[in-house]
Amino acid sequence: MVRRPHLEDFRVIGHYTGIIINGLGLAMLAPLLTALAFAEWAVAVDFVISLAVAFILGYGLLLVSRPRRHDLSWVQGMVVASFSWLVGMVVGALPYYLSFHYRSFLDAAFDVMSGFTTTGLVLIQDLDHVSNGINMWRHVLTYLGGQGMVVLALTFLLQDAAGAFKMYVGEAKDERLLPNVVHTARTIWFISLLYLAVGTLLQGLVGLSIGMQPVRAFLHGLWIFMAGWSTGGFAPMSQNVLYYHSALFEAVTVLFFVAGSYNFGLHYAVWVGKRDELVRNIEAVSFAITSTLLGAVVIAGLERSGTYANVATLLRKGYYLLISGHTTTGFQSIYGRQLALEWGDLALLGVITAMLFGGSAVSTAGGFKGLRIGLIFKALVQEVRRLLAPESAVVVEKFQYMREVVLEDGSVRNALLIVVLYLAMWGLGTAVGVISGFPVREALFESASVTGNVGLSDGVTSAAMPSLLKTTYIVMMWAGRMEFMSVLALLGFIWAGVRGK
Amino acid sequence: MNRKKHALAWMVVTVLAAVALVVWLGPSGPLHRMQPAPRTPFAPLPPGVTPTLVSDQDLVERAQELDGQWVTFQGEALGDLMMRGESAWLNVGGAGYAIGVLMPRAEAVKVKILGNYRFNGDTVRVFGVFHRADPAQGGDLDIVASSLEVVKPGEPRPDPRAGNRVYAAAGLSLLALALFLAAHLVRRRSEGGEGHLGNAGH
Numbered sequence: 001m002v003r004r005p006h007l008e009d010f011r012v013i014g015h016y017t018g019i020i021i022n023g024l025g026l027a028m029l030a031p032l033l034t035a036l037a038f039a040e041w042a043v044a045v046d047f048v049i050s051l052a053v054a055f056i057l058g059y060g061l062l063l064v065s066r067p068r069r070h071d072l073s074w075v076q077g078m079v080v081a082s083f084s085w086l087v088g089m090v091v092g093a094l095p096y097y098l099s100f101h102y103r104s105f106l107d108a109a110f111d112v113m114s115g116f117t118t119t120g121l122v123l124i125q126d127l128d129h130v131s132n133g134i135n136m137w138r139h140v141l142t143y144l145g146g147q148g149m150v151v152l153a154l155t156f157l158l159q160d161a162a163g164a165f166k167m168y169v170g171e172a173k174d175e176r177l178l179p180n181v182v183h184t185a186r187t188i189w190f191i192s193l194l195y196l197a198v199g200t201l202l203q204g205l206v207g208l209s210i211g212m213q214p215v216r217a218f219l220h221g222l223w224i225f226m227a228g229w230s231t232g233g234f235a236p237m238s239q240n241v242l243y244y245h246s247a248l249f250e251a252v253t254v255l256f257f258v259a260g261s262y263n264f265g266l267h268y269a270v271w272v273g274k275r276d277e278l279v280r281n282i283e284a285v286s287f288a289i290t291s292t293l294l295g296a297v298v299i300a301g302l303e304r305s306g307t308y309a310n311v312a313t314l315l316r317k318g319y320y321l322l323i324s325g326h327t328t329t330g331f332q333s334i335y336g337r338q339l340a341l342e343w344g345d346l347a348l349l350g351v352i353t354a355m356l357f358g359g360s361a362v363s364t365a366g367g368f369k370g371l372r373i374g375l376i377f378k379a380l381v382q383e384v385r386r387l388l389a390p391e392s393a394v395v396v397e398k399f400q401y402m403r404e405v406v407l408e409d410g411s412v413r414n415a416l417l418i419v420v421l422y423l424a425m426w427g428l429g430t431a432v433g434v435i436s437g438f439p440v441r442e443a444l445f446e447s448a449s450v451t452g453n454v455g456l457s458d459g460v461t462s463a464a465m466p467s468l469l470k471t472t473y474i475v476m477m478w479a480g481r482m483e484f485m486s487v488l489a490l491l492g493f494i495w496a497g498v499r500g501k
Numbered sequence: 502m503n504r505k506k507h508a509l510a511w512m513v514v515t516v517l518a519a520v521a522l523v524v525w526l527g528p529s530g531p532l533h534r535m536q537p538a539p540r541t542p543f544a545p546l547p548p549g550v551t552p553t554l555v556s557d558q559d560l561v562e563r564a565q566e567l568d569g570q571w572v573t574f575q576g577e578a579l580g581d582l583m584m585r586g587e588s589a590w591l592n593v594g595g596a597g598y599a600i601g602v603l604m605p606r607a608e609a610v611k612v613k614i615l616g617n618y619r620f621n622g623d624t625v626r627v628f629g630v631f632h633r634a635d636p637a638q639g640g641d642l643d644i645v646a647s648s649l650e651v652v653k654p655g656e657p658r659p660d661p662r663a664g665n666r667v668y669a670a671a672g673l674s675l676l677a678l679a680l681f682l683a684a685h686l687v688r689r690r691s692e693g694g695e696g697h698l699g700n701a702g703h
Contacts, residue, residue, distance in 0.1 A: 040618065042662045045670050052673035059680035063687060100661050128579045128594055129658065131618040211583030211590070237580055237592070239599050245583070245590045247639050313640035335598060335642060337561050342633070 004500030005493060012076045013083060014065025016153075016167065018058045020084040023153045024091055025054030030140045031095070035133030043099070043133035050094040057091060077167040078489035081150055082482055088149055089113045089474075092141055099134050101125050103463050106470055113474045115141035116149070117481035118364055120233025120330035120455025121473070123463045127238040132219065135236045139226040145481075146230025146260065146364030147192050151185045171482065191267050192229065199225035199256050203249075210246045228253045229260040230364045233330025233455035240332045250320055253331055261287075261327035261359030263371075265402045280400040282378075283360040283370035290373065291326050294354045298322045301347030318347070321456065326354035328366040330455020340442055340458040348458075352445055355452040356426065366453025366480055368422055372415035374399060379412040421484045426451040429476050433460060436469040450476045542588070542637070543605050543647050544630070546571060552628050557595025564633040564642060572631045574600060574644060575652060578612045578622035591649075593625060602627050603638065604646040614655025624653040 028051040035044040072080065089112045096108035107123040114121045115138060124130065124138075144152055148171040200222045207217030220236055227234040237243040241250055259267075266284065269277040278284055298318045308314040317334060324331045339348070358367010382397040389395050397407040426447050433443025438460050446460035450473045461473070479487045546552065552571040560567060560574065576593040583590040589609035592599045594616065604627065616622030629646030632638070 042660050042666070045666050046662075048670040049666065049673055052670065052677040055677035056673065056680055059677070059684045062684045063680065066687070066691070098662075098666075128599060128616060129618055129621075211585055212581050216581060237599070238594075239592060239601070242601065242641060243580065243592055243599070245601050245603075245638065245641055245643070308634050308640050309636045313634060313636050317634070317640040334640075335561050338564065338642065341562070342564070 002496045002500040005497050008067060008069070009076060009493075011065040011067040012069070012072055013079050014061045015067050016072070016076075016080040017084045017087055018061030018065060020058075020080070020149050020153045021054055021061065021087055021091060022058035023149065024088050024144075025051050025058055027140055027144055027152070028054065028095070028137070031133045031137035034136040035131065038132045040131045040133050043095075043131045046095050046098040047133060047137075049098065050091070053094055054091045057087070072167065075489055075493060077169065078486035079493045080167050081169075081171045082478070082486040082490040084149060085113075085116060085478060085482070088116065089478075092116070092137075095134065095137055096124075099131070101127075101130060101134065106467060107463055110470050110474055111138070112141060113477050114455070115232065115234065116145035117453045117477040118142055118146050118230045118232040118328070118366065118455075119450065119453045119477045119481075120227070121450065121457055121461045122234070123461070123470070125463060127236075130236070135219075135223060138234050139223040139232075139236075142230045142232030142234050143192075143196075143226040146232060147188055151188055171486070187268060188264050191264060191271070195229055195256065195259065196222075196225060199229060203228075203252055203256075206246070206249050206252050207244075210244060210249060224253060225256055228257040228329060228331065231257055231260050231327050231329040231359060231366070231453075232364075233324070233332070235331070239335075242333050242335070247316060250316075250331075250333055253329075254320070254323060257327050257329040257331065258323065261329070261363055261365040263360040263362045265362055266360070269402060277400070277402065282374035282399045282401050286370035286374040286377075287326070287360070290354070290357055290370075291323060294326065294350045294357075295319055295322050297350035297353075298347045301344050301350055304346055305342070305344030307342050307344070307347070322351055322354055325351045325449075325452075325454055325456050326357060326359070328355065328358045328452050328454045330449070330457075332456055336457040336459040339445070339456070345441070348441070348445055351456065352448040355448045355454045355456065356422065358452045358454075367451075368419050371401065372419055375407065375412055375415040376419065378407050382407060418483060422451055422480065425476055425479060429472060432469055432472040436466045447476075451480050453477060453480050542603075542645060545647055546628060555631070557598040557600055560600055560631060560642070560644075561598050564631075567631050568633040570631055571628070572644060573626060573628055574602075574631075575624065575626040576600070577616045578614070578625050578655070579616040582609055582612055582615060584609070591625075593627065594622075601641055601643040602629065602646050602649075603643055604629070604649055608646065608649040611649055611651055613651070616655065619658060620655050621658055623651045623655045626650050626652050 028047050032044055032047040032051065035047060089109050092112040093105060093108035096102055096111055097105050101124050102108040102111070103125065110123050120142070150167045150171040200218065202221075203225050204218035204221030207221050208214060212220065223234070223236050224241070226232070233240070235241060235243065241253060244250075263281070263283055266277055266281055295318070298321070299314060302308060302314050302318050308317060320333050356367055357373055358369055359365025361369045361371040378397050378399055382395055385397070386395045398404050399407060429447030429450055430440070430443045433447055434440055438446070442458050442460050445458045448454070449456045550571050552573040553567070555567060555572045555574055557574070557576065560572075574593065574595075576595045576599075579592045579594045579599055584606060587606050588603055589606050591602050591604065591609055591612060593602050612623050612625060614620050614623050627644055627646040627649045629644040631644050633642055634640040635643045635645070
């Protein structure tokens with residue numbers, strides 16, 4: 001029997017959603033201050049409106065939702081995570097919509113979800129004339145999304161949130177770096193802010209060296225770092241990283257988006273001196289192997305299609321796009337249409353596979369995740385060993401994931417289940433793409449990019465695509481980033497509200 | 502020991518794959534025959550050649566057909582003029598795409614206004630050789646231009662926003678402030694009373 005949600009459930013969900021929306025409102029201070037600093041007065045007014053709406057909604061929810069108990073159940077935690085991302089999408093879209101750079105509110109919402117989920121696909125119009133304030137908001141959104149909105153709230157707004165771990169898990173993070181989840185959230189932010197300082201400086205210096213003016217070099221440095229570290233793939237100019245025409249600039253982005261795609265636990269382990277984790281961790285190993293092998297596939301594909309005239313060019317374009325796709329970043333150093341028109345099928349197959357595999361768990365990356373690829377591979381090895389071993393033998397498979405862990409059937413089943421859900425979603429996105437009139441090859445590529453929260457595009461994503469496809473992609477980005485469970489919990493919660501007793 | 506074996510195993514696999522890749526890319530591999538195309542940068546327009554007038558859409562969608570041809574491209578000078586020694590990169594925006602143009606520094610300095618939030622940049626016309634994947638520039642799709650002319654100077658961009666947004670901002674801010682204060686009052690009262698949840702953010 002399905003239990004109909006009680007009033008207390010709504011209170012708890014409303015309360016924590018209110019806190020998270022307030023957190024989002026506070027985040028609007030960054031673009032507001034940017035707009036003021038650059039004397040973009042009209043943009044600043046838009047952010048005051050949006051910030052006020054966020055607080056009205058946030059504090060309104062806090063006023064009407066006053067739960068009697070502190071702690072959250074698993075369902076409540078999951079629903080808070082998924083629901084707050086939806087409400088956050090609507091609130092975050094306000095400054096976009098007010099900027100006149102979007103054809104519809106749906107397009108603005110699409111770009112917010114794309115930022116939150118660190119996907120990086122965009123429907124914005126005339127990006128090259130966007131204000132610094134709006135550009136700051138675009139990149140703050142993706143930076144926040146990379147760490148997680150719940151993580152943000154846990155870090156700055158929740159001092160003693162009992163049951164907060166359930167919200168944290170709802171946002172597809174399940175590794176505690178420290179025993180206390182609030183301390184874990186703060187550690188995630190500490191790691192990210194440390195990289196932010198170093199990354200902005202480095203990327204800004206490279207910007208200076210390639211001929212940009214100092215203020216623009218460091219602003220672009222900040223934004224490109226935010227988008228790279230979050231594996232988001234946004235950029236302040238419409239040509240993405242191609243705008244800079246610099247191998248050095250691209251190389252520095254690789255450093256940070258690869259780092260961003262690694263598990264926060266791995267960063268923490270290295271920070272506390274466990275450096276051998278870097279070479280033994282199952283996800284690091286998985287990434288090293290798959291990126292090497294898929295790199296060979298992409299290079300072979302490009303060589304076969306004769307897309308590039310020399311080896312250096314082929315390696316620069318091929319590997320950059322592959323690693324950008326594999327880490328689910330989506331920085332693009334070629335035009336999307338070039339992918340569709342000039343890259344052969346084999347190279348695209350390599351990139352599609354890399355995009356689906358994705359980065360690490362508990363990172364800013366999307367996709368299946370290296371942990372699941374590693375677990376499934378280990379399970380396969382274990383099965384083969386079982387077949388070859390004497391019947392009485394107990395075959396134990398272990399893997400390194402911050403500590404040595406014994407492979408269990410439950411973990412493998414969960415990994416397979418999530419991978420199957422990702423594949424089903426990829427199929428659904430492809431089908432809707434084809435129904436919307438795009439060729440299968442292009443729909444397959446774009447759907448893989450959305451499924452893995454990547455952001456590479458072969459030209460399908462544009463403001464001209466049908467609303468059905470935009471809505472499908474929004475749902476896919478959201479479900480993919482949440483790794484399905486909290487979205488399913490929200491759907492179950494709604495179902496229980498309708499049919500429960 | 503087991504850990505070491507595993508670490509060694511994946512390293513061996515990766516190194517083998519990398520070695521295979523290097524061999525394949527090396528002098529005896531199939532990529533050996535791929536040579537960078539020699540080119541004289543900023544070559545003047547050869548006599549008797551008429552540059553093809555192209556749009557940004559043509560350059561991206563018909564790149565293979567136009568590769569290596571002399572073209573004329575017109576659009577808005579955008580963002581940054583990135584000086585690199587005696588050369589400069591300028592991104593020129595068309596209706597849909599911006600295209601990277603590499604040109605001599607002496608030509609680039611003709612650009613006075615670059616497009617951004619406040620300005621529509623100078624409208625420029627460039628003459629040069631189009632490359633679908635320029636081997637000298639890491640495979641970028643670009644135009645290596647020998648000359649540039651400013652067709653129309655840039656100008657300030659009008660702001661489409663209505664002035665009454667300020668009133669909306671003021672009204673909504675007051676409402677937000679009222680709710681913020683109300684939430685604090687309620688929290689204080691409940692902390693002093695029955696012990697409602699009062700842990701966070703308001």
